[in-house]
Amino acid sequence: MGRASVSFRLIAAFVTLTATIAFAVPKAGANDAFADARASMVDKIEDIAGAVGPVDGRDRIDGEVLAAMRRVPRHLFVPDELTGLAYADRPLPIGYSQTISQPYIVALMTDLLDLESGDVVLELGTGSGYQAAVLGELVSRAFTIEIVPGLAEQAAARLAQLGYENIAVREGDGYYGWPEHAPFDAIIVTAAASHVPPPLVQQLKPGGRMIIPVGTRFSVQHLLLVEKEADGPVRTRQLLPVRFVPLTGGH
Amino acid sequence: MPFLLSVAALSAAALAYEVWLVRAFAIAQWHHFAYMIISVALLGYGASGTFLVFVRDRFAGRLIPGFALGAVLFGITAPAGYMAVRALPLNALEILWDPYQPLYLLVVYVALAFPFFCAAGAIGLALTQRPKSIGRIYCADLLGAGAGALAIVGALFLIPTGDCLGLIAGLGFAAAALALISTPHRRNWGFALMVPAIAGAVLWPADWGTPNPSPYKELSAALRVPGRHIVAERHSPLAWLAVVDSGATPFRHAPGLSLARGSEPPPQLGVFADGGAMTAINRFDGDLKAAAYLDAATAALPYHLLRQPRVLVLGAGGGSDLLLARYHDAAKIDAVEVNGDMVDLVGSRFAGFAGNLYQTPNITVHVADARGFVAAEQRRFDLIQIALLDSFSAAASGLHALNESTLYTVEAFRSYVSRLSPGGMLAITRWLSVPPRDGLRLFATAAQALRSIGVEEPGRRLALIRSWKTTTLIVKNGPLTAPDLKAIRSFCADRSFDIAFLPGMTADEANRFNFLDRPHFFEGATALLGPDREAFLERYKFNVAPTTDDRPYFFQFLKWQTVGELLGMGSGGLHLLEAGSLMLAATLLQAALLGTVLILLPLTALRRGPAAAESFPPLFRTRISIYFLAIGLAFLFVEIAFIQRFVLLLGHPIYAVAVVLAGFLVFAGLGSGAASILGRRIGISRRSAVRLATMCIGVLATLNLVIAPGLFEALHSWPQPAKVAVALGFIGPMAFFMGMPFPLGLAQTADRAPALIPWAWGINGCASVISAVLATMLALHFGFAVVLLLALGLYAMAALCLSR
Structure with missing residues (x-):
């Protein structure tokens, strides 16, 4: 056994160790191979936000939301064969008839929830777990429910591996929310819904916000924002991910 | 004679395959997608003409083996092509996002064009090799195709969709077998081929052809x-x-x-x-509490304005609207459902689950199409309710943009209102779209219908409310009263629904619970009632103009001017582009591009190739190309316009397609047969014959334009077979004369420049493909009448082009 061979082993061991550490705590740092891709994804989000004009009176995505998306390794939330497209400006299929939303839509929906760091949020429709991870970066606790067993298992394992200890994944029917941890400061429903489940409205804190994307898996037509005012009544607002000014031309 | 039979069989198989593919893709993907794929796959017909130009000499004297080869290849590639396509990860929804999708699409085109290429190549070969029998071969071709169209629709009723593919493949083999049997020394080969023909039809495993719905449906x-x-x-x-x-x-x-x-x-x-x-289908055990949830939706509104109404539900579906009517103690409920299978499911197969809803004494369910039923109905109703039966996501992403809907037109609304008792109401619930589209178009259509029956202030009879997901429009037969308005306001307040329009309301009442950035619905509705209606429709970013029977595309909202603005928003704006309209434009582009290549390619070859030696007068080629281009475009223009027009009479697009297609093909086949007799027996020159035919087509089309709409209205109450007979009465004479120009032109070409025959065949094939797409596009924007008039212009042009 020669010296070269020993040093090669040492290097190999070092590389393996570093890689292991990096893989175990990607949440902590963005200095992995995809950091650049992630940064340009966030730039793209800002470009789109600029092009579509103000949504709900805000003309940019909150810096904290963008920072969170700069940290979450989206490439680990897509099927292996699509890793190369993970940061592209598009929704991607993740199997089980589900998709991971277009980054801009994730940013917009997260932004519209007006999150604070101490918030507790509920998500219906975990999917790959990407949206939950973004929420996990921003709030104190996130609870997420997925009805498709395969997806729920994958997402739970993925989020645990990435060290998101503040995210709890449950497999099952989300219609009745998660009463043990209610009320929630914010709720996001990414599963298809013909109506807003009344139990979810009940589990929303007064002053809280619920967001529901409306459309198809690959194309969000508009966003439904449900606001529960402090004094009780529930109102909704329908927000376009794009803005026509004005809808009737002219002016 | 057996050979003509084999031509007819192959032609029937190809047409059946075409219709079958429409069904298969409607299940696997979405309707508009089916439309695009099949339009382009039909270019296989055109491509076969090109191919024949190059191999014409090689097949000289070998018609039968050549024909049999084409038919066998069709029998193999028709199922194989479909199975290959089914294995592709094609996803219509992803087409704007995934750069691989266009590639998959290309594979689909090639795989599905090939069977058509084989079938058309075989028939084209027959036409080039037996120039004396062009009329009879063309006649057999069209008769066969007509029979194929009818047979496949019948087969789809009788057996599962997947099984039909085996029958189609078997028919391809049978055509080859028949051709071989027609020549004595190849008879044994023919009998041998009957084995796969029968095996295909009988032993075909249904799974092999069963369409798999996209994972995103x-x-x-x-x-x-x-x-x-x-x-x-x-x-x-x-x-x-x-x-x-x-x-x-x-x-x-x-x-x-x-x-x-x-x-x-x-x-x-x-x-x-x-x-x-x-x-x-709701579980119902007789306790009406189960239906209480239905009262918490916008569709329940009319029941808060009427007491114990006599109700007509258009679109019974799973029966929710009937349950709602029962919940509100309706005196009598009639419901119409176009799909008999649906009635069977709710009414018998799952009758126990549904609480024997359809067996309730005061409920009657009719299997009929809504328009026809209402037109034929003598009774009056206190409430006519049109249910929400299409899917939200399909509506939201514009997947229906190309579907004609005779349910929501000015004429339809007029007919509904005429069946209302004094003070009765028409209630229509639709999905809410943001920016407002469906709701405003419904409102515009209703206002237009009321105006057309002489109501001076339609606004006094209209109410529009909305939840975050649905809108409900009320059209009253009479002005809305103060108690009506009070009831509407309290209904909405109780349920946090918004009032989009009520006579006499103010803007601040409009946008309270489900907030839009502006009271768009109220502003739109008010503008649609006011004097600057036209200006509003012009200005609005989406097309919400009233739909009519002549232009019944309720779901087509995209304005091309808005496309630019949406694209300017980058991927943020893609979501509002209408899938159906875009696909149509993409199809036209692809068809035109591929069509041009298919026409130009043989043209250049002809100039250099052996055909150049044959002499024909200058300009002859140009005239011939215009001639076949014009009649190819015109034939399909008329056919598409007729299909869309006859949906109204026959009640469902699939019936219209079957009857019109079969009618056109059969009668055009007879016409082409007659054309050769005209020339041979009576001695009229081909040119005169074409001119005569063109004149007859003109007269008949004009007659059709003038009397059809009124006549259809009057015939709604007739039984379906009688309606089919009337439809054929319209189609027959027209198609008979339309069948003449093609064989006459071809015979003329055969005399003057036989080398141009496959080329004429190819041009005609390409023109047909472009024509089907173009006709739909023109109908979307200008209506069927314009499409029909354009077709007449094309026929006139063709008549002028045919030289002596």
Whole structure:
């Protein structure tokens, strides 16, 4: 056994160790191979936000939301064969008839929830777990429910591996929310819904916000924002991910 | 004679395959996608003409083996092509996002164009090799195709969709066998080929041809939930219905349930049409509490304005609207459902689950199309309710943009209102779209209908309310009264619904619970009633103009001017582009491009190749190209316009397609047969014959334009066979004369420049493909009447082009 061979082993061991550490705590740092891709994804989000004009009176995505998306390794939330497209400006299929939303839509929906760091949020429709991870970066606790067993298992394992200890994944029917941890400061429903489940409205804190994307898996037509005012009544607002000014031309 | 039979058989198989593909893609993907793929695949017909130019000499004297080869290849590639396509990860929804999707699409085109290429090549070969029999071969071709169109629709009623593919493949082999049997020394080969023909038809495993719905259709997603499974299926050319048991996780299908007072729906069975559009069958045990949730949706509004009404529900679906009517103690309920399978599911197969709803003494369910039923009905109703039966996601992403809907036109509204008792109401619920589209178009259409029957202030009879998910429009037969308005306001306040329009309301009342950035609905509705109606329609970013029977594209909202603005927003704006309209434009582009290549390619070859030696007068080629281009375009223009027009009379697009297609093909076949007799027996020159035919087509088309709309209205009450007879009465003479120009032109070409025959055949094929797409596009923007008039212009041009 020669010296070269020993040093090669040492290097190999070092590389393996570093890689292991990096893989175990990607949440902590963005200095992995995809950091650049992630940064340009966030730039793209800002470009789109600029092009579509103000949504709900805000003309940019909150810096904290963008920072969170700069940290979450989206490439680990897509099927292996699509890793190369993970940061592209598009929704991607993740199997089980589900998709991971277009980054801009994730940013917009997260932004519209007006999150604070101490918030507790509920998500219906975990999917790959990407949206939950973004929420996990921003709030104190996130609870997420997925009805498709395969997806729920994958997402739970993925989020645990990435060290998101503040995210709890449950497999099952989300219609009745998660009463043990209610009320929630914010709720996001990414599963298809013909109506807003009344139990979810009940589990929303007064002053809280619920967001529901409306459309198809690959194309969000508009966003439904449900606001529960402090004094009780529930109102909704329908927000376009794009803005026509004005809808009737002219002016 | 056996050879002509084999031509007819192959032609029948190819047409049956075409119709079958439309069904298969409607199940696997979405209707508009089917449309695009098949339009382009039909270029296989055109390509065969090109191919024949190059191989003409090689097949000289070998017609029978050549024909049999084409037919066998069709028999193999028709099922193989489809199975290959089925294995591709093609996803219509991803087409704007995934750069690989266009590549998959290209594979689809090639795979599906090939069977058509083989079939058309075989028939084209017959026409080039037997120039003396052109009329008879063309006649057999068209008669066969007509029979194929009818047979496949019949087969789709009788056997599952997947099984039909085996029959089609078997027919291809049978055509080859018949051709070989027609020549004595190849007879044994022919008999041998009957084996795969029969095997294909009898032993075909249904799974091989069964279309798999895309994973992104509602049914696929629903079945991902543990415990859910299909408990019953029904097949017909109208739709494939799959009934799904919800397992432990209820469907809770309750579109637009109020946020203020929502109660949970009872257990439901989901019925999915073609893997999409779910309608629910509610479990009902006689306790009307189960239906309470229905009262918390916008559709319940009319029941708060009428007492014990006599109700007509258009679109019974899973029966929710009947249950709602019962909940509100309706005196008598009639319901119309176009799909008999649906009635069978709710009324007998799952009657126990549905609480024998259809057996209730005061409920009568009719299997009929809505327009026809209303027109034929003598009674008056206090409430006519049009249910919400299409799927939200399909409507939201513009997947219906190309579907004609005779349910929501000015003429339809007029007909509904005429069946209302004094003070009765028409109530229509639609999905809410943001920016407002469906709701405003409904409102515009209703206002226009009222104006057209002499109501001076339509606004006094209209009310429009909305939840976050649905809108409900009320059209009253008489002015809305103060108690009506009070009841509407309290209904909405109780349920946190918004008033979009009420006579006499103010803007601040309009946008309270479900907030839009502006009171768009109120502003739009007010503008649509006011003097600057036209200016508003012009200005609005989407097309919400009233729809008519001549232009019944209710779901087509995209204005081309808006496309630019949406694209300017980058990927943020893509979401509002209408899938159907874009696909149509893409199809036209592709068809035109490929068509041009197919026409230009042989042209250049002819100039250099052996054909150049044959002499024909200068200009002859140009005239011939214009001639075949014009008649190719015109034939399909008329056919498409007729299909869309006859939907109204025959009640369902699939019936219209079957009857019109078969009628056109059969009568055009007879016409082409007659054309050769005209020339041979009576001695009229071909040119005169074409001119005569063109004149007859002109007279008949004009007659059709003038009398058809009124006549159809009058015939609604007739039984279906009588309607079919009337339809054929219209189509027959027209198609008879339209069948003449092609063989006459071809015979003329055969005399003057036989080398141009396959080329003429190719031009005609390409023109037909472009024509089908172009006709739809023109109809979307200008209506069927314009398409028909353009066709007449093209025929006139063709007549002028045919030289002596």
